[in-house]
Amino acid sequence: MTSTASSATAAKDTGPARDNESVHAAAERISAAGESRPRPGRDPVNLPMIHNWAEALGDGNPVYTNAEYAETSVHGGLVAPPAMAQVWTMGGLHPEPAPDDPMRAMTAALDEAGYTSVVATNCEQTYHRYLRHGEHVAVTTKLEEVTGPKRTGLGEGWFLTLRYTWYVDTEAVAEMMFRLLKFRPADGDEPARPTPEPAGDNTADESDPRTGSPILPAINRDTAYFWEGTAAGELRIQRCGRCGLLRHPPGPMCSECGATKPTHLVACGHGQVYSYVVHHRPPVPGKELPLVIALVELDEGVRVLGELHGIDPDEVHIGLDVEVFFRQVDEQVTLPCWRPRTEGK
Amino acid sequence: MLAPPNGREMIMTVVAGRTLTAPEVVPGTALPEERIEVSPTFVVSTAIATRDFQDVHHDRDLAVAKGSEDIFLNILTTTGLVQRYVTDWAGPEALVRGVSVKLGVPCYAHDTLTLFGQVLEQVEESSENRLVLEVLGRCGRGEHVRGTVRLVLPEVES
Amino acid sequence: MSGVSGIASIAGIGATEFSKESGRTELQLAAEATRTALDDAGLDPSEVDGMVTFTMDTNTETAVARELGMGELSFFSRVHYGGGAACATVQQAAMAVTTGMAEVVVCYRAFNERSGQRFGQVQPAVAGAATSAGVDNSWSYPLGLGTPGAQVAMFARRYMHTFGATSEDFGRVAVTDRKHAATNPNAWFYQRPITLAEHQDSKWITEPLHLLDCCQESDGGVAIVVTSTERARDLPHPPAVVQAAAQGSGSDQFTMTSYYRDDLTGLPEMGLVGRQLWQQAGLGPQDVQVGILYDHFTPFVLVQLEELGFCGRGEARDFIADGAVELDGRLPINTHGGQLGEAYIHGMNGITEGVRQVRGTAVNQVDEAHNVLVTAGTGVPTSGLVLSAE
Known part of the structure; x- marks a missing residue:
C-alpha cells in the first residue's frame, strides 16, 4: 500500500485548502515540539513476557528462554528477542494517554480535517544491542515528517513519519521509524477496506528510495x-x-x-x-x-x-x-x- | 512451524541447530520457504503476546464492522515473524541488528502466510560485517510484507 | 519451402515444476528437465550427441551431459540475447541435425530466476562491464533506466501516443493469458484468473506498465529434444516438425534499448523473423492456428501481432478486443498461460506448449492445431519457429 501518485497541485476549492493549511500548521507545531518525554514500559524486561512471545510466535531460539544454553552462547546469558523492543512499552489494555505524544496530537488534527482512517505502511527497527532481563526501557516519540495530501489506492491521505527511540537510562538501545497513512476513505462513507493487490508477482519493491551507489557508466576511448x-x-x-x-x-x-x-x-x-x-x-x-x-x-x-x-x-x-x-x-x-x-x- | 486447524497447540520451531558462519553465506543464498497457517488463535495469541489489544486483532465482529474481512495479524507480530524466519535459518547465535517491514495486504485469520527470503548483500556497518536479507511474506490476497533484516553471523564456528 | 524446413522435429519435451523457490541448484533443474524430455522422447541419454542452450544459462553443456551420463558430444552451441535465444536453440539443433553434425540434440534452459538472480531487479553490473554490451548499457542504466520493464515502457509510451492504444489494450493480453493459465495445473497462476479492472488497479511498475503487464519471475527448467523427422516417426509421440526456424536482428539494434531508430512502434527484428518463417514454411499468417507469443511485457504482444502480419500496424488492439486471441478466436495465443500466467522460463516453456498443441495434448487444446507459431524474446535480437503436425 503506497501512494500511487502525488498531488502536487493545490486543492481545488477553499474547504480542503483550509483543511490542508490546518494540517500543515499542526504538523509544524508538533514537529517543533521535538521528542516527547520518555514513557517507561510497564515492566522491566522479563522472562514470562518473552516466553509468551516466543510461544505465540513459535520462536524456539534458546538464547531467549533456555538459561543454560544462553550462558554458553555469544550473549553469555538470556536476552530478549530484538523484535520485542516495542512490546516493552506498548500501552496495554488501558493505555494512559500521554499529553505530549506527537502521534496522538497529529492523528487528532488529521481526524478533524476528515482523514479518519489509518493504516501502517512501514516500520524500520534498528537494534543497537540485545536487552537483558531486569533492564527497564523507556520510549520517546518524535514527529519527523508529514507529507500530503497524496492520492493513494485507499483514498487521499497524509503520510506521517515518526521516530521512536528506546532508552535504558540514557543509553539508546533501539530505534524505529514508523510510517502510517491517515486517509479519507476513497468512497466517501464506505468504511476503509484495505485494497488487496490483485494476485501478481513480486516483480518489485515499494517505491521508497533505497540507498545504494548510483550505477556508473562503463567509459572507454570511444565514449x-x-x-x-x-x-x-x-x-x-x-x-x-x-x-x-x-x-x-x-x-x-x-x-x-x-x-x-x-x-x-x-x-x-x-x-x-x-x-x-x-x-x-x-x-x-x-x-x-x-x-x-x-x-x-x-x-x-x-x-x-x-x-x-x-x-x-x-x-x-x-x-x-x-x-x-x-x-x-x-x-x-x-x-x-x-x-x-x-x-x- | 504449523498451527493445527483447531489452533490449540502451537508447534515450536526447534532451534537446537548450529549457527551459520559468515563465510558459509553469500549474496543470492535463498532461505527455505516456510508456511504459517494463520488460525484465529494465532492472530489473537500473537497480538496479546505483543501487548497489542486493538480490537481488530481479536474481535472478529468489530473487525468486520470496521471494514476488514476478519481479524488480522498486527504489525509487531509481522515484524517478529520476519525476525524469527531469519534466525530459524541462521541459527541461535546470529545477531539481529535491524528489521524493517513494508506492509502490503492484511493477513487475515484462516489465511496461509508463506515466507520466502534471500541474502541480498554483505555490508560493512558500525564496524561489523552484516548481511542484508530480504524476506517476503505472501498470503492468499497478495504480498503481506516485504521485509529487510540486518544480521551478523559469527566468522568462525564457536 | 527451403533450408531446414521439415527435416528436423521435436521428439521430446520436459520440464520441472515451475516455482518461486526450487530449492535446488540450476544444474539439477537442467538435468531433471533433460531427463524428462529424453524419457518423453523414448531416448536414452547415451543417444544424445548435441546440446544447445543460452549464453545466459549458468549450466555448461558438459555439466548437464555429465549428470545425465551422456557420452560423446559432437555439437554444442549457445545463443545470446536473453530470451531472444529461445527458438534459436531449436534452430541451431535443427541445423545440426539437417547437416548431419548431430543426430539427437537437447536444447535446455534452467534457472532459479526468482529465488536466485532476479532479472526484474536492477543489475548494476551490466552497465559497468568492459564489453560492448557494457558500453551500450551505459547509455541507459546510469540514467535511471535499469530494468527490462522500464526499457519496454519507453516503447510502450510511444506506441500509445502513435496509435492511441491504452493501458486497457495492454491489459487484455494479461487477462487472456491469465484466463488460459487458470485452467493449466502446471501454471503458477492456476485457478487465478484476473479481470481487466484488477489489471488497471494493479500498482505501477514503470508507467505506462502496471504490475500485471509484467511477467512473473520463476524458478524452473525446460528441455527439448530435436532429432530428424524420419527418426522421430519411430518414437512414442508424433513429431512436431520444425517447419521453419529463424533468427532476426534489425538495423541499429540494441539489447532492449533500440531507441535510436526512426520509429519506435515496431519490432523490426521480429518482422525479419516472421518474413523468414513464412518463406521457409511456405505458409502465411492465415495458415497458423495457434500463436505462442513471447509475453514478458504485454505491449510487445501487440507489436508482434502486427510485425508477424496477423493485423495491420496499430490494429492489434482491435484484433485483441474483438476476441481474436481467445481460445475460440482467429488466433488463440499463449494457451498455456504464457509467461504472465504459467512461468517465465525465458520462452522455452512456450516451445513445449507449441509441441503439445501440435500433438493434440495441450490442456487448452485448439481444434486442428496443425501449424503453431512460437516466438522468442522481444526488444532484443530474437527468433521464431513454426511447428507443424505431419
Whole structure:
C-alpha cells in the first residue's frame, strides 16, 4: 500500500485548502515540539513476557528462554528477542494517554480535517544491542515528517513519519521509524477496506528510495568525450570527421562512411520529449522514486536519454520542450538531465 | 512451524541447530520457504503476546464492522515473524541488528502466510560485517510484507 | 519451402515444476528437465550427441551431459540475447541435425530466476562491464533506466501516443493469458484468473506498465529434444516438425534499448523473423492456428501481432478486443498461460506448449492445431519457429 501518485497541485476549492493549511500548521507545531518525554514500559524486561512471545510466535531460539544454553552462547546469558523492543512499552489494555505524544496530537488534527482512517505502511527497527532481563526501557516519540495530501489506492491521505527511540537510562538501545497513512476513505462513507493487490508477482519493491551507489557508466576511448563533456557542462554529440554524420550513442567507426575519425559537436541542449516513462519500482540504486526518464530528440536530430526533473510526472507529455542540465553523481561522472525549457531561451 | 486447524497447540520451531558462519553465506543464498497457517488463535495469541489489544486483532465482529474481512495479524507480530524466519535459518547465535517491514495486504485469520527470503548483500556497518536479507511474506490476497533484516553471523564456528 | 524446413522435429519435451523457490541448484533443474524430455522422447541419454542452450544459462553443456551420463558430444552451441535465444536453440539443433553434425540434440534452459538472480531487479553490473554490451548499457542504466520493464515502457509510451492504444489494450493480453493459465495445473497462476479492472488497479511498475503487464519471475527448467523427422516417426509421440526456424536482428539494434531508430512502434527484428518463417514454411499468417507469443511485457504482444502480419500496424488492439486471441478466436495465443500466467522460463516453456498443441495434448487444446507459431524474446535480437503436425 503506497501512494500511487502525488498531488502536487493545490486543492481545488477553499474547504480542503483550509483543511490542508490546518494540517500543515499542526504538523509544524508538533514537529517543533521535538521528542516527547520518555514513557517507561510497564515492566522491566522479563522472562514470562518473552516466553509468551516466543510461544505465540513459535520462536524456539534458546538464547531467549533456555538459561543454560544462553550462558554458553555469544550473549553469555538470556536476552530478549530484538523484535520485542516495542512490546516493552506498548500501552496495554488501558493505555494512559500521554499529553505530549506527537502521534496522538497529529492523528487528532488529521481526524478533524476528515482523514479518519489509518493504516501502517512501514516500520524500520534498528537494534543497537540485545536487552537483558531486569533492564527497564523507556520510549520517546518524535514527529519527523508529514507529507500530503497524496492520492493513494485507499483514498487521499497524509503520510506521517515518526521516530521512536528506546532508552535504558540514557543509553539508546533501539530505534524505529514508523510510517502510517491517515486517509479519507476513497468512497466517501464506505468504511476503509484495505485494497488487496490483485494476485501478481513480486516483480518489485515499494517505491521508497533505497540507498545504494548510483550505477556508473562503463567509459572507454570511444565514449570518453561524452562524459568529459558532461563534466564540463557540455552535451557532446559524436560527429564523423569525414562525412559529418551525427550519431548518438557513439561508436568508433562511422556507420555511414566507414571513417574512424570521430569528432564531436556541442549540442545546443534543447529538444523535445520523444517518449518517457515514470519509474516507480523496483528501486534503482542512487535514485529517488518515482523518477521520470525521458528519451529526448535533440534539435540536432539525435536522441538522448536522461532523467527529467522540474515537472510533476502527470504533466509530462510527448512533445514537451526541454533543455539539458547536468548533475554530478561522483568525482568522475556527471549525468545529463532534462528539465522543461524556460521561456525566452 | 504449523498451527493445527483447531489452533490449540502451537508447534515450536526447534532451534537446537548450529549457527551459520559468515563465510558459509553469500549474496543470492535463498532461505527455505516456510508456511504459517494463520488460525484465529494465532492472530489473537500473537497480538496479546505483543501487548497489542486493538480490537481488530481479536474481535472478529468489530473487525468486520470496521471494514476488514476478519481479524488480522498486527504489525509487531509481522515484524517478529520476519525476525524469527531469519534466525530459524541462521541459527541461535546470529545477531539481529535491524528489521524493517513494508506492509502490503492484511493477513487475515484462516489465511496461509508463506515466507520466502534471500541474502541480498554483505555490508560493512558500525564496524561489523552484516548481511542484508530480504524476506517476503505472501498470503492468499497478495504480498503481506516485504521485509529487510540486518544480521551478523559469527566468522568462525564457536 | 527451403533450408531446414521439415527435416528436423521435436521428439521430446520436459520440464520441472515451475516455482518461486526450487530449492535446488540450476544444474539439477537442467538435468531433471533433460531427463524428462529424453524419457518423453523414448531416448536414452547415451543417444544424445548435441546440446544447445543460452549464453545466459549458468549450466555448461558438459555439466548437464555429465549428470545425465551422456557420452560423446559432437555439437554444442549457445545463443545470446536473453530470451531472444529461445527458438534459436531449436534452430541451431535443427541445423545440426539437417547437416548431419548431430543426430539427437537437447536444447535446455534452467534457472532459479526468482529465488536466485532476479532479472526484474536492477543489475548494476551490466552497465559497468568492459564489453560492448557494457558500453551500450551505459547509455541507459546510469540514467535511471535499469530494468527490462522500464526499457519496454519507453516503447510502450510511444506506441500509445502513435496509435492511441491504452493501458486497457495492454491489459487484455494479461487477462487472456491469465484466463488460459487458470485452467493449466502446471501454471503458477492456476485457478487465478484476473479481470481487466484488477489489471488497471494493479500498482505501477514503470508507467505506462502496471504490475500485471509484467511477467512473473520463476524458478524452473525446460528441455527439448530435436532429432530428424524420419527418426522421430519411430518414437512414442508424433513429431512436431520444425517447419521453419529463424533468427532476426534489425538495423541499429540494441539489447532492449533500440531507441535510436526512426520509429519506435515496431519490432523490426521480429518482422525479419516472421518474413523468414513464412518463406521457409511456405505458409502465411492465415495458415497458423495457434500463436505462442513471447509475453514478458504485454505491449510487445501487440507489436508482434502486427510485425508477424496477423493485423495491420496499430490494429492489434482491435484484433485483441474483438476476441481474436481467445481460445475460440482467429488466433488463440499463449494457451498455456504464457509467461504472465504459467512461468517465465525465458520462452522455452512456450516451445513445449507449441509441441503439445501440435500433438493434440495441450490442456487448452485448439481444434486442428496443425501449424503453431512460437516466438522468442522481444526488444532484443530474437527468433521464431513454426511447428507443424505431419
